[in-house]
Amino acid sequence: MKSCLLCGVGGQGTVLASRIIAGAALEKDWFARTAETIGMAQRGGCVVSHVRIGEKVASPLIPPGKADLIIGFEPGEAVRNLHYLKKDGAVIVCDKTVQPIAACSAQPYDGGEMLAYLQQNAGRCHIIPCQAVYDACGTLKALNIALLGAMAQSGVMDLTLENIQNALQRKIKPQLLALNRQALAIGAKLL
Amino acid sequence: MKELLMGNEAVAWGALAAGVSVACGYPGTPSTETLETLAKINPGWVHVEWSVNEKSAAEVAVGAAYTGARALVTMKQVGLNVAADPVMCVNYVGIKGGLVIYVADDPGPISSQTEQDTRHFAQYARIPVFDCSSPEEAFYMVQDAFAYSEKYGGPVILRSTTRVCHSCAPVEIPQISPPKGETAFEKGSQWVIFPRLSYINKQKLVAREPEIGRDFCGYPFNQRIGAGKTGIACGGVSYAYVQEAIEGREHLFQVLKIATPYPFPEDLALSFLKETERVFVFEELDPVIEDELIYLCGKNGIRAQISGKRDHSVAVAGELSAAAIGKILSAHGVCEAPPEPQPGADLPPVPTRPPVLCAGCPHRASFYAVKKACAGQSAIFCGDIGCYTLGNAPPLHMVDTCLCMGAGVTMAQGLFHSKIRDIPFAFIGDSTFFASGINGVVNALTNQAQLILIVLDNGTTAMTGNQSHPGMGKTISGQKVAPVSIEKVLTALGVEHVQTVDPLEHKQAVAAVKTALRQEGVRAIVFRSPCAALLKNTKPLKVDAGRCSGCRLCLRQLGCPALSFGPEDRAVIDASLCNGCGLCRQICPQACIIQEES
Numbered sequence: 001m002k003s004c005l006l007c008g009v010g011g012q013g014t015v016l017a018s019r020i021i022a023g024a025a026l027e028k029d030w031f032a033r034t035a036e037t038i039g040m041a042q043r044g045g046c047v048v049s050h051v052r053i054g055e056k057v058a059s060p061l062i063p064p065g066k067a068d069l070i071i072g073f074e075p076g077e078a079v080r081n082l083h084y085l086k087k088d089g090a091v092i093v094c095d096k097t098v099q100p101i102a103a104c105s106a107q108p109y110d111g112g113e114m115l116a117y118l119q120q121n122a123g124r125c126h127i128i129p130c131q132a133v134y135d136a137c138g139t140l141k142a143l144n145i146a147l148l149g150a151m152a153q154s155g156v157m158d159l160t161l162e163n164i165q166n167a168l169q170r171k172i173k174p175q176l177l178a179l180n181r182q183a184l185a186i187g188a189k190l191l
Numbered sequence: 192m193k194e195l196l197m198g199n200e201a202v203a204w205g206a207l208a209a210g211v212s213v214a215c216g217y218p219g220t221p222s223t224e225t226l227e228t229l230a231k232i233n234p235g236w237v238h239v240e241w242s243v244n245e246k247s248a249a250e251v252a253v254g255a256a257y258t259g260a261r262a263l264v265t266m267k268q269v270g271l272n273v274a275a276d277p278v279m280c281v282n283y284v285g286i287k288g289g290l291v292i293y294v295a296d297d298p299g300p301i302s303s304q305t306e307q308d309t310r311h312f313a314q315y316a317r318i319p320v321f322d323c324s325s326p327e328e329a330f331y332m333v334q335d336a337f338a339y340s341e342k343y344g345g346p347v348i349l350r351s352t353t354r355v356c357h358s359c360a361p362v363e364i365p366q367i368s369p370p371k372g373e374t375a376f377e378k379g380s381q382w383v384i385f386p387r388l389s390y391i392n393k394q395k396l397v398a399r400e401p402e403i404g405r406d407f408c409g410y411p412f413n414q415r416i417g418a419g420k421t422g423i424a425c426g427g428v429s430y431a432y433v434q435e436a437i438e439g440r441e442h443l444f445q446v447l448k449i450a451t452p453y454p455f456p457e458d459l460a461l462s463f464l465k466e467t468e469r470v471f472v473f474e475e476l477d478p479v480i481e482d483e484l485i486y487l488c489g490k491n492g493i494r495a496q497i498s499g500k501r502d503h504s505v506a507v508a509g510e511l512s513a514a515a516i517g518k519i520l521s522a523h524g525v526c527e528a529p530p531e532p533q534p535g536a537d538l539p540p541v542p543t544r545p546p547v548l549c550a551g552c553p554h555r556a557s558f559y560a561v562k563k564a565c566a567g568q569s570a571i572f573c574g575d576i577g578c579y580t581l582g583n584a585p586p587l588h589m590v591d592t593c594l595c596m597g598a599g600v601t602m603a604q605g606l607f608h609s610k611i612r613d614i615p616f617a618f619i620g621d622s623t624f625f626a627s628g629i630n631g632v633v634n635a636l637t638n639q640a641q642l643i644l645i646v647l648d649n650g651t652t653a654m655t656g657n658q659s660h661p662g663m664g665k666t667i668s669g670q671k672v673a674p675v676s677i678e679k680v681l682t683a684l685g686v687e688h689v690q691t692v693d694p695l696e697h698k699q700a701v702a703a704v705k706t707a708l709r710q711e712g713v714r715a716i717v718f719r720s721p722c723a724a725l726l727k728n729t730k731p732l733k734v735d736a737g738r739c740s741g742c743r744l745c746l747r748q749l750g751c752p753a754l755s756f757g758p759e760d761r762a763v764i765d766a767s768l769c770n771g772c773g774l775c776r777q778i779c780p781q782a783c784i785i786q787e788e789s
Contacts, residue, residue, distance in 0.1 A: 009544060022195050022359055032195060033325075034359040039220040039302030040654065043581060044752055045546035059431035060325075060358040063514040080541045100542040101750055108755070109542050117539050140767060 001054030002157045003062040007081045008073025009098045010042040013144035016171070017071070018049035020148060023167035024159045025053035035060035044101070046077060053157065069156045070122075071147050074098045075114035088123030090156045092147060092191070096130035096140075126150060128190050133183065142176075142183035149187025161188055193361035198326040198351055199224035201362050202293055205333035206263045207232060209289070210370035213255035215240045215248040217626065218655035219267030220302040221356040222295035226265050227658070230667045236369050241658055241667045244596070244626040245270035249277040249292065256281075256290035256346075257382060258374040261337055265293045268307050269595065273627070275312075282318050282345050283392045284384050288374070289337035290346040292318075295356045298475035298510045302353075304576075304595060306508055308476035309350040310426075310452040317396045319403055320348040320453050321412075324430040326360040328412060332450070335410075343403060345396075352475060354428045354510070404454035412450035415463055419444040421525050422467030424460070424480050426452060428511075429473045435513035440526050455483045464493050471520065472499035475511050498523065547581060550753035551729070551770035553720035554579045554647050556694035558589040559749060559774065560718075561616065561645065564704030570614040571606055573599035575628075577620035578654045579647050586750045590618070597627030604631070604640035614708065615642045622652035622660040624677060629684070635713045636685050643707045644686070644715040646677055649722040657724060681715050688714035695720050697777040723770055731769035731787050732776055736761045738783035745775040745784070 004021060006014045015036045022032035030053050037047040052058040064083045072078025072093035085091065097111035119125045133146045145168070152161040164184060172180050196204065202225045206214065214237055216226045230239045238255075242248035245266040252264035266274060271294050278292060294312075297303040313320035321336050323329040333349050340347040381388070407413060419442055425433045426449040437444050447463040449456070464470065464487060472481040481499040488495050498504040504519055505511070521528030548555050558579075561572070574580055574590030575598065583590035592602055603615035619628045624646055635642060652658040659665050664674030681689045688710045692703040700718065707714045731753075741760035745751075753768035754775060764775075766787065776784040 010546065011549075019195065019359065026193060026195055026361055032359070032361060035354055036357050036359075037301075038357045038656075040546050040581075041301070043546040043549060043578065044544065046544050057325075059435040059513055060354045060428065061432070061512055063435065063512065063517075076541045079539060082538075099755055100544050101547055101752055109540070113539050114541075117537075 001052060001056055001058055002069075003058075003067045004051045004069040004071060004151070004157055005062055005067045005081055005084045006049040006051065006071045006073065007077040008047055009077065010044050010047050012047070012073040014047050014049045014073060017144040017148055018051045020145070020164060020167045020171055021051045021151070021157065021159065022053065023171055024163035027163050027166050028159070030054055031057055033058055033060050046080065048081060069151065069154070071151060072118070073144065073147065075111045075118070076109060079114045079117055082118065082121060085122060090124040090126070090154060091118050091122040092126045092128060092150045092154060093118055094128050094130050094143060094147060126154065126191050128187065132190055133186055136186040137179060137183050139179070142180050145180045145183040146187030146190070149184040150191040153188040153191040193363050195359050196326055196330070196362045197224055197357060197359050198323070198329050198355040199295070199357070200228045201326040201330040202333050202349065202351070203228035203232065204362065204364055205330040206291070206337075207237065207367050208365055209334040209337040210261050211237055211263045211337075212260035212288075212370050212374070213238045213252060214263040214265070215242045215251045216265030217242055217245045217248055217270055218652050218658040219270045219295075220655055221297055221353040222265050222267045222270070222293065223655045223658065224356070225293060226667065233668070234367060234369070239667055241660065243661060245274035246276060249274040252290060253277055253281045253286070256286040256288045258376045259288040259372060260374045261289040261370060263291050263293060266295075267303065268294055268296045268309055269304055270294075271309060271312060273596065278318070278346065279316050280384055282316055282396065283389050284382060285344045285392070286340065286346060289340035291333060291336045291340060292346055292348045293333070294348055294350050296350060296352045296476060298352055306476055308479060309348060310479040311477050313348045313350070314453045314479070317400070318346055318348050318453075319343065319451065320350055322427045322450055322452055323349065323351050323355055324427050324448070324450070325355060326358055327362055329355060330362050332412065343399065352428055400454045401457075404457050407451040407454060408456040408459040410451055410456070412448070413456050413459055414446075414448040415459065416446040416448065417441055417444050418466070420468045421445070422447065422463055422470040423473060424449065424463070424470060424484060425473045426450065426480055427475065429475055432511055432513040432516050433473055436516035436520065443526060449480050452479050452483070457487060460484060460487055461491060464488065464495055467495075469525070470495055470497045471504070471523070471525075472497060473505060473511060473516050474499070545584060547584060547750070547752055548578065549723045550751050550768040551723040551726070551772035552578070553649055553694050553718065553723070553772070554582060555587065555749060555751065556697065556700065556720070556772065556774045557645065557647055557718040558582045558587045560694055560697060560700035561704050562587065562589055564701045564708065565614070568614060568708070569612060570616055571603070571611075573603040573606070573615065573617045575599040575619045575623050577623055579618055579620055582618070584750070586747055596623055597631055600628050600631030600644060601634060603642045604635050604638065607640045607642060616645060617642055618645045618647060620653070621646060621648040621650065621662050621677065622658075625661045625675065629680060632681065632684055632686065632713065640713065641711065642713055644713060646715060646717045648677060648717050648719040650719075651722045651725060653722045653724065657722065677717055686713050686715050689717065690715070691717045691719055693720050694718040695772050695774060697774060723772070726770055729770035731764060731766040732771050732773065732784050733764055733766065733787045734762045735783045735785050738781050740781050742780065745779055748778060749775060751775060
């Protein structure tokens with residue numbers, strides 16, 4: 001069984017990303033289970049999606065220390081959830097911070113410090129430069145799919161780019177498919 | 192091939208497979224997606240509706256069930272409080288077609304006011320309840336619930352919790368065929384609830400309890416698993432956590448999985464109690480299974496050591512998890528807990544992220560207009576349930592109370608009648624206004640309260656994901672209907688002063704509130720501007736850094752997520768978040784916020 005925790009800030013597309021991972025697992029005739037944050041936290045709060053795939057049924061929530069992979073849509077959120085990662089587990093993290101509402105916090109926090117901490121404390125840490133995704137796609141709307149491209153390339157979840165592509169086909173509206181395919185490819189390239 | 196379905200979607204598909212004809216509900220996390228899915232997959236023969244509130248929804252479903260149609264009604268746990276009147280009563284009357292009440296509980300709570308347990312409600316109402324432990328199970332259980340409802344001639348509750356509702360799993364979707372059988376309402380005295388009838392029917396309800404309990408002992412989702420000496424009783428999603436917590440050590444345990452907490456499958460539980468030496472009970476919310484086991488021990492003279500919420504082995508509030516169960520079992524010396532990794536002591540501080548009103552949310556503008564107009568006066572702001580509850584956060588601080596759906600309007604009256612000097616305001620969203628706000632306005636008018644009613648009309652039910660409501664002129668299926676006008680409703684009730692303003696026109700909005708402050712009685716302002724989540728092709732604003740003085744007024748007053756301060760202490764607007772609502776532009780003393788050139 002493989003477990004992947006996706007974490008970020010409400011509105012970044014973690015729910016769709018977790019569904020696509022689960023959908024890709026179904027392509028392989030695997031079992032899949034997800035648990036998602038839906039509700040008030042989606043308004044800019046911390047969100048996490050748990051995805052567990054493999055040949056055996058699992059509980060919806062990943063216990064701490066059991067995630068094979070953490071996909072951080074935001075550096076601070078990856079650090080917040082790092083205790084879910086198993087020893088020597090992998091982190092794929094986007095380098096762009098989402099600052100908390102400036103009116104509520106005195107100082108903006110330092111994303112670089114978070115990334116350095118992840119690099120020191122995860123088995124593997126792959127940092128995905130957000131700007132490169134923007135340059136390739138012209139938008140960050142498909143950042144979630146770019147991160148899935150990096151995930152497929154990493155091999156941690158035993159899912160191929162083709163598996164993800166098939167799942168995209170089933171889940172994404174036809175008019176957005178080209179953009180998402182491009183994001184997937186650039187994500188894979190950036191790993 | 193199997194489809195990946197969310198628990199709530201699985202309930203919709205299961206209901207369709209069971210031949211549901213009428214389905215209704217009111218949106219509420221974590222229940223909302225069931226009805227949305229049913230509207231989407233409707234082959235055409237199901238009447239699906241967002242009713243104005245849970246009470247109405249339950250009554251529509253009851254009416255349908257009286258004709259022999261199968262009816263489904265969906266709601267969250269606090270919605271069941273609203274629907275309690277018809278739900279309690281219909282169990283005394285009974286039904287002809289299957290009536291399933293799907294209620295989603297919210298351990299945590301994650302998106303709710305209370306941590307109430309619908310299994311307890313079911314016991315109290317004497318309505319059989321099914322408790323699903325996974326989306327797959329939910330799919331089958333809703334079909335079983337319809338069958339049992341007709342077998343026993345009364346409503347049945349299907350209960351789930353957030354981690355089932357919002358969890359996905361593969362489910363095999365069957366061929367769907369239309370419901371069979373004719374519907375007809377047959378007149379008879381049994382449909383009219385009278386004290387004499389209720390006296391007779393209560394005896395029947397109590398008498399059937401052990402009969403259904405025995406029936407449930409053979410229900411396939413009630414299970415005893417394993418032959419170990421340590422017993423674990425559980426139900427719902429806790430069963431999945433238990434499985435994971437004891438993985439590899441299953442031989443030590445016997446697990447009692449309860450899928451029907453009421454009527455309790457006593458014989459099944461008795462054999463579990465007799466074969467185990469020590470019992471743990473893992474369940475979220477209330478100790479329902481635990482209390483049943485303790486009761487069984489007393490009734491049957493069984494000595495058993497039962498650990499759960501009653502002896503504080505298990506936390507009395509919040510969610511459970513496999514890790515928490517592992518810890519409890521090891522704390523009692525039953526087995527070793529797997530080592531839990533600790534985050535390093537050198538963990539850098541991570542920012543707190545309370546949920547906030549979206550960038551460009553018109554509610555921010557409405558709150559800010561009221562705040563400015565009330566400057567120097569003492570006012571109390573009664574809030575309500577919806578996105579706008581987030582108006583309590585800094586820097587707005589514009590929600591002083593929040594209780595339950597529609598309570599703001601009526602609580603403001605209580606404040607007024609207590610003779611405090613502050614001006615009572617009641618903020619209510621459009622969907623909440625239709626759900627249970629109108630009654631409060633009538634109450635205020637008749638009982639001569641003084642208050643300023645602010646209807647925050649963003650043209651949708653936003654918090655739960657933009658569902659339709661009566662003011663929008665469309666149904667859940669997208670069908671166009673005549674919209675119900677909030678202004679016409681207020682005027683018809685007798686509210687003399689009703690103003691309608693776009694809150695994003697800041698000066699007019701402030702002026703409208705000042706006008707209302709000068710008026711007497713119940714006066715209303717409808718702040719109308721569409722939900723930011725529904726806007727498309729918006730143009731972001733930008734800051735002319737040369738002119739920005741770094742006064743931070745925009746940031747300190749509005750707290751918009753798109754605003755921050757960059758290098759050299761100049762305001763920065765995040766173009767990916769800004770929808771160009773223009774509120775910050777209207778309050779900037781330097782007029783340095785400008786339209787991005789296309």
